[in-house]
Amino acid sequence: MSDRTVNPASTSDDFLQQADLWSASNYAPLPVVITRAEGVWVWDVEGNKYLDCLSAYSAVNQGHCHPRIVETMRQQAGRCTLTSRAFQNDQMGPFLEKLCNLVGYDKALPMNTGAEAVETAIKTVRKWGYKVKGVAENAAEVIVCSDNFHGRTTTIVGFSTEEQYKDGFGPFTPGFKVVRYGDLSALEAAINDNSVGFLVEPIQGEGGVIVPPDGYLSEAAQLCAGNNVAFIADEIQTGLGRTGRLLCSDWDKIRPDVLILGKALGGGVYPVSAVCADDGFMEVYKPGDHGSTFGGNPLGAAVAMTALDVIVDENLAGKAEEIGDWFMNELRAIDSPHVVEVRGKGLLIGVVISDESGPANPFCKALKKRGILAKETHEQVIRFAPPLVITRETLKSVLPDISSVLRGEGLAAS
Ligand SMILES: *Cc1c(COP(=O)(O)O)cnc(C)c1O
Numbered sequence: 018m019s020d021r022t023v024n025p026a027s028t029s030d031d032f033l034q035q036a037d038l039w040s041a042s043n044y045a046p047l048p049v050v051i052t053r054a055e056g057v058w059v060w061d062v063e064g065n066k067y068l069d070c071l072s073a074y075s076a077v078n079q080g081h082c083h084p085r086i087v088e089t090m091r092q093q094a095g096r097c098t099l100t101s102r103a104f105q106n107d108q109m110g111p112f113l114e115k116l117c118n119l120v121g122y123d124k125a126l127p128m129n130t131g132a133e134a135v136e137t138a139i140k141t142v143r144k145w146g147y148k149v150k151g152v153a154e155n156a157a158e159v160i161v162c163s164d165n166f167h168g169r170t171t172t173i174v175g176f177s178t179e180e181q182y183k184d185g186f187g188p189f190t191p192g193f194k195v196v197r198y199g200d201l202s203a204l205e206a207a208i209n210d211n212s213v214g215f216l217v218e219p220i221q222g223e224g225g226v227i228v229p230p231d232g233y234l235s236e237a238a239q240l241c242a243g244n245n246v247a248f249i250a251d252e253i254q255t256g257l258g259r260t261g262r263l264l265c266s267d268w269d270k271i272r273p274d275v276l277i278l279g280k281a282l283g284g285g286v287y288p289v290s291a292v293c294a295d296d297g298f299m300e301v302y303k304p305g306d307h308g309s310t311f312g313g314n315p316l317g318a319a320v321a322m323t324a325l326d327v328i329v330d331e332n333l334a335g336k337a338e339e340i341g342d343w344f345m346n347e348l349r350a351i352d353s354p355h356v357v358e359v360r361g362k363g364l365l366i367g368v369v370i371s372d373e374s375g376p377a378n379p380f381c382k383a384l385k386k387r388g389i390l391a392k393e394t395h396e397q398v399i400r401f402a403p404p405l406v407i408t409r410e411t412l413k414s415v416l417p418d419i420s421s422v423l424r425g426e427g428l429a430a431s
Pocket residue numbers: 074129130131132133135166167168169218222223251252253254255279280
């Protein structure tokens with residue numbers, strides 16, 4: 018194997034070839050090789066500048082390399098980065114206090130990636146089901162939605178409805194029931210004495226920016242409350258300002274029993290995730306029940322505190338609402354035979370390309386040629402989700418290019 022080499026790589030083509038050679042092919046990225054990033058902009062190794070309209074799936078809500086977040090990281094990196102939970106550090110407590118006060122819960126359990134936090138939420142409601150609700154041993158059921166995306170662990174992909182996510186990865190964890198997203202009667206019918214939780218995304222980002230019917234979330238929350246079932250909101254992508262509120266749940270005035278955060282919690286520089294809930298759920302844990310070597314580490318905790326401060330201090334939720342509303346209207350005003358729908362909330366926007374126009378990927382490639390990075394989700398949907406620090410002027414400046422591409426210009430050339 019060692020005779021295969023693309024070293025030293027210098028051009029984008031070199032780096033693409035090198036990654037192809039040495040990386041498992043579990044992704045099909047746009048062919049752009051980014052070397053530098055600042056705010057809403059990224060630069061490739063040839064020096065071309067692009068507007069980032071994906072924000073690493075909303076992990077960079079605060080913008081790339083936010084100076085305050087980077088400075089916190091620099092300082093904490095020079096002081097203390099990892100203690101493990103075998104010892105206490107002086108960053109985790111302040112972080113959890115800040116987080117709990119901001120989102121309004123008694124306690125938080127810190128993890129690293131989103132999938133780990135989802136796993137943690139599942140473990141939490143299962144244990145709560147056995148210890149508090151009184152479900153018989155190993156009978157607990159968690160209800161999930163069609164077209165969900167909650168991460169890539171074997172348990173989580175086991176209850177995905179996307180065949181590719183599961184193909185070849187079984188056998189899967191039992192104890193999950195899938196109901197149609199947006200369908201209240203399906204949820205009602207699925208609830209039984211063994212139901213411990215209903216796991217739902219307030220908007221399905223990976224599912225194609227699917228916004229549920231009005232009233233769905235609040236009525237689902239009421240159904241859960243009435244049946245002693247934990248309402249678990251996965252706000253890893255929709256949370257922390259993205260949809261124009263701190264939490265997307267805020268739009269429906271609901272307070273999930275269990276709240277899952279990740280992505281932007283780490284400010285785009287470090288993986289930090291957390292599960293938030295009140296004592297009634299969190300008190301099921303005793304020492305040794307659950308853990309993570311890096312969960313709650315001082316570097317991540319320090320970074321997350323500043324990441325949260327930036328969201329609040331710069332009113333990123335308010336900006337997402339204002340700019341998102343305007344941008345969505347501008348996108349809807351584009352007269353294109355290829356676009357069937359523009360949907361979303363705040364700065365989580367999906368542009369749906371009609372089946373007759375072919376998949377969305379060539380549109381993304383054409384956007385890339387014009388200096389705009391967006392990625393399709395679910396074949397037909399182009400997601401526009403720039404960092405929330407974006408200005409209206411910046412978006413205005415790229416609208417003519419977006420408009421041209423959506424109307425079909427430059428598709429053949431890609
Ligand atoms: C990204 C995402 C996850 C998984 O997060 P990772 O950090 O990639 O493990 C889970 N749920 C939702 C809604 C997401 O968008």
